[in-house]
Amino acid sequence: MQDTLLTIDGLSAGTEDKPILHDIHLELGSGQTHVLMGPNGAGKSTLGHVIMGDPSYQVTSGSITFDGADITDLTSDKRSLAGIFLSYQAPVEVPGVPLYSFLRTICQMRPELKTTARKFRERVGQICEQLELSDSFLMRELNVGFSGGEKKKVEMLQLLLLQPKLAILDETDSGLDVDALSIVSRGIEAYRAQCDGTLLVITHNTRILERLDVDRTHVMVRGHLVAEGDASLVGEIDASGFSRFEDELAAKGGVA
Amino acid sequence: MAEKLAANAATKLSHVNVPPAQTWNYLRINDIAFEVPAPVTKGEVLSRLPRLFDAVETGIGTEAASWIVSASGDSRYVEVKAGTHRAEPIVVDVDAAAGTVCDTGVLVREGAEATVVVAAHGTPAEAGTTAALVRIVAERRAHVTLVEVVALGKGSQHLEGIGIDAAEGAMVDVRQYALGGEKVAMGICTNLAGRKARLTQDMRYLARGSEQLDVNHVVRQRGRLTKSEIVTSGILADAAHKTMRETIDLIHGAKGAEGREIETVLVAGDDVVNKTLPTILCDEDDVAGNHGASIGSISPEQLAYLADRGVSTADAEALFARAIFDDAVIHAPEATSRNAALSRAELVLGTEIARDVAEGLGLDEGEEH
Numbered sequence: 001m002q003d004t005l006l007t008i009d010g011l012s013a014g015t016e017d018k019p020i021l022h023d024i025h026l027e028l029g030s031g032q033t034h035v036l037m038g039p040n041g042a043g044k045s046t047l048g049h050v051i052m053g054d055p056s057y058q059v060t061s062g063s064i065t066f067d068g069a070d071i072t073d074l075t076s077d078k079r080s081l082a083g084i085f086l087s088y089q090a091p092v093e094v095p096g097v098p099l100y101s102f103l104r105t106i107c108q109m110r111p112e113l114k115t116t117a118r119k120f121r122e123r124v125g126q127i128c129e130q131l132e133l134s135d136s137f138l139m140r141e142l143n144v145g146f147s148g149g150e151k152k153k154v155e156m157l158q159l160l161l162l163q164p165k166l167a168i169l170d171e172t173d174s175g176l177d178v179d180a181l182s183i184v185s186r187g188i189e190a191y192r193a194q195c196d197g198t199l200l201v202i203t204h205n206t207r208i209l210e211r212l213d214v215d216r217t218h219v220m221v222r223g224h225l226v227a228e229g230d231a232s233l234v235g236e237i238d239a240s241g242f243s244r245f246e247d248e249l250a251a252k253g254g255v256a
Numbered sequence: 257m258a259e260k261l262a263a264n265a266a267t268k269l270s271h272v273n274v275p276p277a278q279t280w281n282y283l284r285i286n287d288i289a290f291e292v293p294a295p296v297t298k299g300e301v302l303s304r305l306p307r308l309f310d311a312v313e314t315g316i317g318t319e320a321a322s323w324i325v326s327a328s329g330d331s332r333y334v335e336v337k338a339g340t341h342r343a344e345p346i347v348v349d350v351d352a353a354a355g356t357v358c359d360t361g362v363l364v365r366e367g368a369e370a371t372v373v374v375a376a377h378g379t380p381a382e383a384g385t386t387a388a389l390v391r392i393v394a395e396r397r398a399h400v401t402l403v404e405v406v407a408l409g410k411g412s413q414h415l416e417g418i419g420i421d422a423a424e425g426a427m428v429d430v431r432q433y434a435l436g437g438e439k440v441a442m443g444i445c446t447n448l449a450g451r452k453a454r455l456t457q458d459m460r461y462l463a464r465g466s467e468q469l470d471v472n473h474v475v476r477q478r479g480r481l482t483k484s485e486i487v488t489s490g491i492l493a494d495a496a497h498k499t500m501r502e503t504i505d506l507i508h509g510a511k512g513a514e515g516r517e518i519e520t521v522l523v524a525g526d527d528v529v530n531k532t533l534p535t536i537l538c539d540e541d542d543v544a545g546n547h548g549a550s551i552g553s554i555s556p557e558q559l560a561y562l563a564d565r566g567v568s569t570a571d572a573e574a575l576f577a578r579a580i581f582d583d584a585v586i587h588a589p590e591a592t593s594r595n596a597a598l599s600r601a602e603l604v605l606g607t608e609i610a611r612d613v614a615e616g617l618g619l620d621e622g623e624e625h
Contacts, residue, residue: 052564080566092561095520096460096489097579098586104616105575106565117615139586158565 003030005198006051006166011062013050020046022223024062028166033192033199033212035234038220039242044202045089047220048168051200052086053079067165081110083165085158087172091151094142099154100124102142107161127160130190132183149180156187163195172201173208185211206238221245267294272320272415273443273472275501277535285499285531288441288470290320290415292385295327304331305361305391312391315443315472316417324389324417328359338365338395345371345403345590350386352378352412357387364398371401371589374416376437377596379409383438387415394426396450402430405584405593407600408437416442424450424479433584434461434469434490435600443472448482448513455483460580461490461498462604464525468497473517476505477543481512489520491576495527501535502547508539518548524573578605578613585617 006028014020020043028034038044050057051064053076063072071079094102103124107113115123128135131153143151152172159167169188173181189211191197201209217233219226219242226245227233271287278286304325314321325331336342350356356376364370374388386408394400400420408414414437422428428446446455455475463469475484484504492498504515521530536545554562554572562572581601588594602610 054560054564056560075568076560076563077566077568077571080564086564088561088564092557094558094561096522096576098582100616101575101579101582102565104612105571105578106567108612109566109571117612121616162565 004028005030005067007065008051009063009065011050011059011064013046013057013059015057019060020057020223021050024225026218026225028198028200029215030165030198031196032215033201035209035214035217036200036202036220037204037217037234037237039204039246042220043223044220045170048086048170048200048202051168052076052084085162085164085167087155087159087167087169089171089174091143091155093144095144097142098139099142100138103138103158103161106158110162113162124157124161127157130160131156131187133157148175149177152176152180152184153187156184159191160187160194163191164197166198166200167191168200168202170202171204173203173205181207184208188212206234209234219245221249224249266291267323269320269323272316272441273470273501274317275472275533275535276474276503276505277537279533283531285501285533288499290413290439290441292323292387292415293327295323305333305359306363308363308393309361309391312393312419312421313445313447313474313476314389314391314417314419315445315474316415316441317443320415320441320443321389321417324357324387324415325359327357327387328389331359331361333361333363335363336365336368336370339367341369342371345373347590347592348372348374348388348390349592350374350376350388350414352376352380352384352386352408355380355384355386357385358389360388360390362390362392364392364394364400366395367397368395369399371403373588373590373593374402374404374418375593375596376406376408376414376416377592377599380411383411383413385413385415389417391419392421394420394422394428396423397425398423399427400429401589402428403587403589403593404430404432404442405435405588405596406433406437406440406442407435407596408440409603410438412437413439414441416440418444420444420446422446422448422450422453422455424452426450426453428453428455430455430457431587432457432459433580433597434459434463434471435580435584435597436462436604437467437469439468441470441472445474445476446484447476447478448484449478451479452481453479455485457484457486459486459488459490460583462493462577462580463490463496463498464493464604466495466497470499471501473500473502474505475503475515476507477510477513477515478507479513480510482510483513484515486517488518491522491524491573491580492528492530493573494525496525497529499531499533501533503535503537504545505537506540506543506545510540511542513540514544516546520550522554522576574605578609581605581610581613582616585613
């Protein structure tokens with residue numbers, strides 16, 4: 001039996017005026033790759049953000065346990081330092097902060113990653129090469145004026161630098177052309193190979209999964225986790241879509 | 257060569273950094289006054305630079321410019337020959353410990369390229385004044401890069417006046433870093449006189465404690481199809497006081513000219529005073545002028561993104577401050593300006609981070625850490 005890294009138990013959450021997630025139960029084992037699929041607006045990204053501790057969402061019931069500790073009430077900066085990483089669907093631009101300063105700061109905050117600036121530069125250089133990202137980006141302001149593909153590569157750069165225990169990839173494949181998708185997929189593979197971290201891949205597109213060995217697949221519809229299965233469920237969804245799950249939820253009266 | 261000022265006698269400069277168009281006096285934004293030592297020289301001193309520089313307008317105004325010329329005791333003239341690329345930067349070294357006041361003229365001949373650095377650094381033994389007046393003439397298709405680093409300490413007051421004339425097709429790139437000084441006035445005026453002359457100007461600043469930073473940015477767009485872009489961003493902490501005047505003057509005849517200015521201020525202190533006077537003057541129909549400003553704290557989206565990477569709100573402010581020093585060191589083209597930024601970083605960010613800034617940019621090559 002694999003160690004459990006993340007346990008979500010009876011979690012309901014939403015914004016101030018709108019419940020979004022309903023009684024979610026989810027377990028992710030260490031080193032496993034899980035996929036969270038569902039139609040647009042199902043609440044997949046919300047779940048990612050709630051795991052990360054986004055203050056825009058309030059947890060109304062249930063708990064989140066990460067690496068043996070209850071993190072339900074921890075702020076997102078502390079969750080990050082504990083080893084959770086959320087890759088953004090639309091990474092935020094931060095004018096005034098060169099990418100280098102940002103990367104250096106977030107690494108130096110983690111005792112396990114603290115190193116000399118020279119070694120850090122070498123490491124960043126290697127990852128940039130791997131991601132086919134020119135190191136001239138390091139002197140540019142964080143995400144400012146970057147294309148969609150470049151922003152996603154910078155997210156992967158952070159993932160490979162920080163080596164988190166759990167990486168939540170929120171529609172990392174959206175808006176990428178074939179070449180960029182291939183590079184980003186290589187980044188995810190490298191993360192799995194180098195860090196043996198746990199992955200929760202949020203997507204409604206199966207192309208990004210082609211290069212990954214999926215352990216479990218979860219389906220979310222209208223804020224409910226309605227199905228779980230092995231990797232074959234991905235193929236099933238690819239062939240027939242989500243309507244079966246939506247119908248089943250409606251039949252159970254689970255319309256939020 | 258700089259000259260020490262007479263310490264006791266004082267002169268008042270009442271109208272420093274006056275913008276081309278003024279506003280209500282009660283806003284106290286039309287100028288700043290400075291008490292400066294009276295120059296040793298008695299009477300008016302005529303400029304020792306070639307007369308061509310007399311016509312160059314500086315951002316700090318004629319009163320302060322005349323004082324600097326009188327007090328400097330000497331002037332330095334540098335000419336970059338036509339069609340040449342001068343690799344070695346022209347450095348104006350302003351040392352607070354020596355009370356430097358200097359007057360410099362740079363003529364960049366047709367098609368030549370040159371970099372001018374103005375680095376004000378150090379802390380005076382007692383309260384002291386430093387000043388630099390730099391006038392630059394860029395002939396046709398010349399390319400001038402100007403880097404200003406003001407990295408002064410407690411007890412320093414500093415006046416920095418820049419004037420640039422750009423002829424047809426000349427390109428001017430300016431980077432200004434205001435990193436410290438008790439009372440600092442920086443005034444720059446760029447005259448895009450020739451057709452297709454271009455200016456890009458990027459200013460970053462950090463003012464903290466009770467520091468007072470006063471800035472006057474002026475661009476005169478006289479030539480057709482001229483372009484200017486002025487980007488200013490900075491952090492105000494504690495009880496710092498900043499006044500920023502930004503004027504794009506689109507003069508009659510400058511058909512097809514475009515000017516854009518944008519300012520971002522991060523307010524990180526409860527007692528900060530932040531004043532801005534953005535102005536676009538327009539006396540020509542066929543032009544485009546644009547101004548944008550955002551004043552406030554770090555946006556909730558930015559804070560959320562940073563928090564998701566382990567950076568708390570307090571850490572975020574420190575990150576923004578470090579970023580200014582990283583940027584200054586990245587763009588400092590030679591040792592005086594780089595060391596000025598690093599010394600100031602040591603005081604503001606602490607020794608460990610300042611060292612990290614230096615190491616991270618490869619300034620430690622050959623040393624083992």
